[in-house]
Amino acid sequence: MEAQIPIYFVSRTLKVPEERYSPIEKLVLSLVYTARKLRRYFQAHEVQVLTDKPLQRILMKLEIYGRLAKWAIELGEYSIEYKPRTAFKGQVIADFLTEAPTSEIEEVPPRETPEGSEKVPSPGDTEVKHLKDQNEPVLNLHTDGASNEDGSGAGLILVSPEGTEFMYAIRLSFASTNNEAEYEALLAGLRVAQKMSVKRIQAHVDSLLVSNQVNGDYEANDHKMIEYLKKTKELLQGFQEAKVIHIPRGQNKKADALSKLAYVAFDHLAKEVRVDTIEQPSILKRTIGNVETSGYSWMTPIIRYLQEGIVPEGKQEARRLRIKALQYEMINDALYRKSYLGPSLKCIDYEEAEYIIREIHEGICGMHMGAKMVAARAMRASYYWPAMFQSALREIRKCDSFQIYAPVTRKPKLNPVPVSSSWPFRKWGIDIVGPFPEGSGKAKFLVVAIDYFSKWVEAKPLATITGNRSKSLCGRTLCVASEYPTPL
Structure with a gap:
């Protein structure tokens, strides 16, 4: 018994704003609507889209924005392969057979030729022979x-x-x-x-x-x-x-x-x-150095599994590789990591990753940025390798300019503890001002004392300046103004 294959026809009437879309946007909208209707089939199988329009090139562009960018992110969830539409010859024959069934076509008997005479070709035979001999345009x-x-x-x-x-x-x-x-x-x-x-x-x-x-x-x-x-x-x-x-x-x-x-x-x-x-002449010779590589990288097991189905001998390792390979796909014999928020990311080995990090960090347009920004820019450029942040951090530490001119953190490691008692800072500053015009008690000098911490001011007038009187006066006044003995 032959297997029955279901065929689904999806149709939808465009709304008034959608009628003003460009032809490419209408084509992408039809694909998005089909994917929404047949979501389970799109998730379970690899879908081949036959079209004569450059859908893949448009959806993979980084410059798209608006509704096309939103649709590209939505379609990036599925494994869709875009293929050019084949010739219309087979479809023309199918349409002709539908309009004129074989039961209604009368067979024309072949013309008989006399014995001994050459066969006279019919006009149809001449046209077929002419089409076969016709060269490419x-x-x-x-x-x-x-x-x-x-x-x-x-x-x-x-x-x-x-x-x-x-x-x-x-x-x-x-x-x-x-x-x-x-x-x-x-x-x-x-x-x-x-x-x-x-x-x-x-x-x-x-x-x-x-x-x-x-x-x-x-x-x-x-x-x-x-x-x-x-x-x-x-x-x-x-x-x-x-x-x-x-x-x-x-x-x-x-x-x-x-x-x-x-x-x-x-x-x-x-x-x-x-x-x-x-940009350059067609005869420009580019000198390419021979780069010796071991041929084995972190991508080798995944590529072997996707192309040939080879898995490690251990059961746990084989299971781990099968789960890991679900995140990758092969495009034109190159390994890409699937991305749900943008185009697929090209996988590269660690040697190429070091070169890309150096170009982003200290290249012609490099800004000597940090490891997180370098890894983010590499992903925006559609590159991927494991441990992107750690490898970027290792390469950045080798950059002398970044180490010399990097911003230095002045913040202390521990939070400062506030001192509530002012005892360690209790001192007085004393000075003599004058002479002034004589006042009451013939006083014409002024002894002024200021506390360094609280900025408290004490002043006493004096008629004459002597050491004993100044000491006794200052000692009496300052002891009364402060609770504890204070150095001068």
């Missing part, structure tokens, strides 16, 4: 590069077999000659065509030097031209059929205008024109 590429004292730019126009034009304006952020800009434009167009999975291409350039060098009519002598020619031939080998054709400049006006507008400003371009910037 040809994509036409028009490129042009321009360079002067104001800057360098490249213009691309890709024309599909149906006549649809895709225009690109590319700014070159490095100094280049006019021939180098022509090669950069051709290389950029070939890279775009490869991403479009084009098999046959015809590149139209208005530079006679570039076309003749690629076709072998001219010989490249300059070392840069040799590198550009080598790079161009490498890209041309990726197509089943590729031709580079020279055309007059008058037939390449659109690409020429795009190349000149690219290095001036992108603001003047229409919305249909795609803009981009090339």
